[in-house]
Amino acid sequence: MQSNQTTTFAEQINQAQHQAMQDDPAMLAFGLGISDPKGIFGTTTGLAESFGHERVFDMPTAENGMTGIGIGAALAGSRVLMTHQRLDFFLLAMDQLVNNAAKWHYMFNGQMKVPLTIRLIIGRGWGQGPTHAQNLQSWFAHIPGLKVITPSKTDAVAAQLYSAIMDDSPVIFIEHRWLHQQQCETSQIKPLTLRPEPVRVHKTGADYTIVANSYMVLESLIAARKLAELGIDAEVLETAELEPACWQPVYQSVAKTGRLLVCDSAHTSFSVAAEIISSVTERCFGQLKQAPLRLGLPDYPEPTSIALTKHFYPSADSITKKVMMSLQRELPASIQDADEHHSTRPHDVPGEWFKGPF
Amino acid sequence: MNSLLEHYQNMLRIRRVEEAIAARYSEQQMRCPTHLSIGQEAAAVGVSASLTVKDKAYSSHRAHAHYLAKGGSLDALIAELYGKQTGCTGGRGGSMHLTDLSAGFVASTAIVGNSIPLAVGNALHQQVQKLDEISVTYFGEGATEEGAFYESANFAALRKLPVLFVCENNRYSVYSPLSVRQPESRSIVALANAIGLNAIEVDGNDVEQVAAATAELVKGIRNGDGPALIECHTYRHREHCGPNFDDDLGYRPEDEVAHWLARDPVTLLQQKLLDLGASAQQLEALDGKIGSEIANAFELAQVADFPNPDDNERFVYAE
Numbered sequence: 287m288q289s290n291q292t293t294t295f296a297e298q299i300n301q302a303q304h305q306a307m308q309d310d311p312a313m314l315a316f317g318l319g320i321s322d323p324k325g326i327f328g329t330t331t332g333l334a335e336s337f338g339h340e341r342v343f344d345m346p347t348a349e350n351g352m353t354g355i356g357i358g359a360a361l362a363g364s365r366v367l368m369t370h371q372r373l374d375f376f377l378l379a380m381d382q383l384v385n386n387a388a389k390w391h392y393m394f395n396g397q398m399k400v401p402l403t404i405r406l407i408i409g410r411g412w413g414q415g416p417t418h419a420q421n422l423q424s425w426f427a428h429i430p431g432l433k434v435i436t437p438s439k440t441d442a443v444a445a446q447l448y449s450a451i452m453d454d455s456p457v458i459f460i461e462h463r464w465l466h467q468q469q470c471e472t473s474q475i476k477p478l479t480l481r482p483e484p485v486r487v488h489k490t491g492a493d494y495t496i497v498a499n500s501y502m503v504l505e506s507l508i509a510a511r512k513l514a515e516l517g518i519d520a521e522v523l524e525t526a527e528l529e530p531a532c533w534q535p536v537y538q539s540v541a542k543t544g545r546l547l548v549c550d551s552a553h554t555s556f557s558v559a560a561e562i563i564s565s566v567t568e569r570c571f572g573q574l575k576q577a578p579l580r581l582g583l584p585d586y587p588e589p590t591s592i593a594l595t596k597h598f599y600p601s602a603d604s605i606t607k608k609v610m611m612s613l614q615r616e617l618p619a620s621i622q623d624a625d626e627h628h629s630t631r632p633h634d635v636p637g638e639w640f641k642g643p644f
Numbered sequence: 645m646n647s648l649l650e651h652y653q654n655m656l657r658i659r660r661v662e663e664a665i666a667a668r669y670s671e672q673q674m675r676c677p678t679h680l681s682i683g684q685e686a687a688a689v690g691v692s693a694s695l696t697v698k699d700k701a702y703s704s705h706r707a708h709a710h711y712l713a714k715g716g717s718l719d720a721l722i723a724e725l726y727g728k729q730t731g732c733t734g735g736r737g738g739s740m741h742l743t744d745l746s747a748g749f750v751a752s753t754a755i756v757g758n759s760i761p762l763a764v765g766n767a768l769h770q771q772v773q774k775l776d777e778i779s780v781t782y783f784g785e786g787a788t789e790e791g792a793f794y795e796s797a798n799f800a801a802l803r804k805l806p807v808l809f810v811c812e813n814n815r816y817s818v819y820s821p822l823s824v825r826q827p828e829s830r831s832i833v834a835l836a837n838a839i840g841l842n843a844i845e846v847d848g849n850d851v852e853q854v855a856a857a858t859a860e861l862v863k864g865i866r867n868g869d870g871p872a873l874i875e876c877h878t879y880r881h882r883e884h885c886g887p888n889f890d891d892d893l894g895y896r897p898e899d900e901v902a903h904w905l906a907r908d909p910v911t912l913l914q915q916k917l918l919d920l921g922a923s924a925q926q927l928e929a930l931d932g933k934i935g936s937e938i939a940n941a942f943e944l945a946q947v948a949d950f951p952n953p954d955d956n957e958r959f960v961y962a963e
């Protein structure tokens with residue numbers, strides 16, 4: 287095949303599941319709508335046809351009970367993957383997740399394992415509003431016993447999901463809806479069995495460390511290009527796994543640059559950004575040239591109206607602006623009003639392809 | 645025939661509102677997920693016929709019909725879809741979070757099963773405060789799969805709370821048929837009765853059946869006999885979320901779709917009225933009046949101001 291063939295984030299997620307189902311004949315996959323004609327934005331299409339409706343199935347609207355059922359099956363020896371079209375819907379299952387899945391291996395002194403992966407999709411735009419767009423990644427990351435993976439790039443997402451599924455601990459796998467259409471050349475795809483890096487260095491730079499995860503990685507990379515034009519050499523790192531113990535590359539980067547901005551795709555207070563900054567401060571206090579900064583969502587619920595969300599999500603421009611201001615550098619006119627949206631498309635869609643409503 | 649005409653007017657109004665939303669949704673000015681009630685109007689109208697403005701209603705993601713039938717402001721609904729200041733939540737909640745407290749429509753929420761306990765809580769308040777009013781909770785058959793349904797029904801029965809559960813069974817949750825979600829022999833009514841709700845099922849496309857059954861159940865509830873449930877068998881005509889038809893996807897059997905479309909609640913009632921001697925002109929005049937009310941609501945919504953994002957931080961905590 288030609289090397290310039292492309293694939294999407296959603297296709298890669300789909301392929302990882304196919305491979306995992308094939309490699310582990312005891313694996314189950316279920317979730318609301320997983321075998322319906324839309325196949326969770328195409329990410330589960332074909333699974334039921336390939337592996338049968340006993341192993342791949344749509345389910346009752348019963349998130350809490352079904353999560354417990356997933357945990358029970360996992361304890362018995364099935365590898366389990368559950369998918370939810372929105373993280374918000376999964377909140378019903380916090381009891382099973384936190385009180386059982388996360389603690390079981392520990393609580394029973396290592397005698398049983400919970401090979402469970404839960405895919406959660408973060409909505410954004412087109413009036414998803416207060417209850418269809420919440421990224422509560424820090425809730426999960428706060429619970430000992432849960433691993434949290436927040437992919438951002440098509441090249442690695444299949445390997446990340448495959449490794450999450452094959453992990454014998456419970457993993458929360460958080461996908462941002464605006465990433466599903468992201469393209470990549472197939473030749474760039476990481477092999478499924480390659481152990482994914484917890485921190486990915488997407489751009490090296492000497493002046494400034496920008497750390498982001500999930501969708502914010504894309505905005506950070508655009509910002510880094512802009513900053514380069516403005517004479518600032520930023521390093522962009524992705525914390526794909528939310529585990530401070532594996533953030534060594536972040537600490538090394540800040541030790542080098544002395545400056546840190548963390549971009550979060552969740553509410554700012556008590557966030558992953560907060561954890562990254564305190565972990566960095568604990569380890570690199572002496573090397574910091576200025577107070578570390580964070581940029582996240584405001585600490586109020588997301589309103590629905592397009593008129594109310596213009597400033598809700600940080601953008602590449604707001605990242606650029608934050609960095610420039612922290613360096614007391616003059617802002618170019620084009621980003622003076624960084625919170626204003628410059629592109630010709632409305633700010634509540636990722637591209638022309640997105641016409642709502644879901 | 646007078647009450648039938650009234651039902652017809654209320655149902656037709658909801659139908660035309662939803663059709664107008666569908667017709668204009670592609671203009672991309674109503675930018676929020678929107679679940680239309682087309683095909684399910686009889687349940688909302690038949691139930692509301694037994695309610696007073698003091699009674700309090702809660703609903704789910706598919707709430708336009710319940711809101712309108714309860715007397716919710718049409719202007720505020722349309723403005724909400726347009727994300728305007730004059731919307732029923734000033735643009736904060738969108739189609740899935742409606743409210744009109746002056747009409748006794750407390751709220752609709754977007755998480756399946758989520759508002760059922762709230763209505764039961766409202767009924768607890770009504771009982772303890774000895775209020776002369778009842779609560780109503782609208783939900784789809786999918787919501788009966790959530791634990792919140794059982795837990796709420798149990799408590800309502802335990803305390804004999806004044807609450808009516810209205811289950812609109814349209815056989816689908818998004819594209820998922822009942823067959824992948826509930827056992828074939830399941831009767832929601834039998835289940836509800838076993839929990840302790842006074843439950844009956846009706847043809848939810850026949851507004852007279854809905855209204856008569858609700859009247860009976862509500863009488864008992866007001867009488868202190870405890871909670872009840874009405875299951876309305878019905879069908880959604882368009883896609884789960886959004887303005888279009890989606891039967892090209894093939895998730896609903898063709899004969900099933902044809903069966904239900906032939907039993908359109910609005911057409912059924914219209915035919916009945918004509919049979920009873922209503923004149924076509926009379927019904928057309930009604931339609932015309934509704935049409936101008938709706939056109940006006942859209943005009944108002946379109947010229948209304950957007951809310952000011954400077955106020956986004958208001959109401960995070962009680963003021």
Ligand SMILES: Cc1ncc(C[n+]2csc(CCOP(=O)(O)OP(=O)(O)O)c2C)c(N)n1
Pocket residue numbers: 318347349375376378705706754755756757783784785786787788814816817818884
């Ligand atoms: C807890 C939860 N799970 C899933 C969803 C996604 N969802 C929105 S509406 C819907 C269908 C529910 O079906 P039903 O209750 O029968 O209502 P209908 O749409 O048929 O009116 C689903 C699954 C949600 N909003 N909340």
Ligand SMILES: [Mg+2]
Pocket residue numbers: 784785786812813814815816817818
């Ligand atoms: Mg339904």
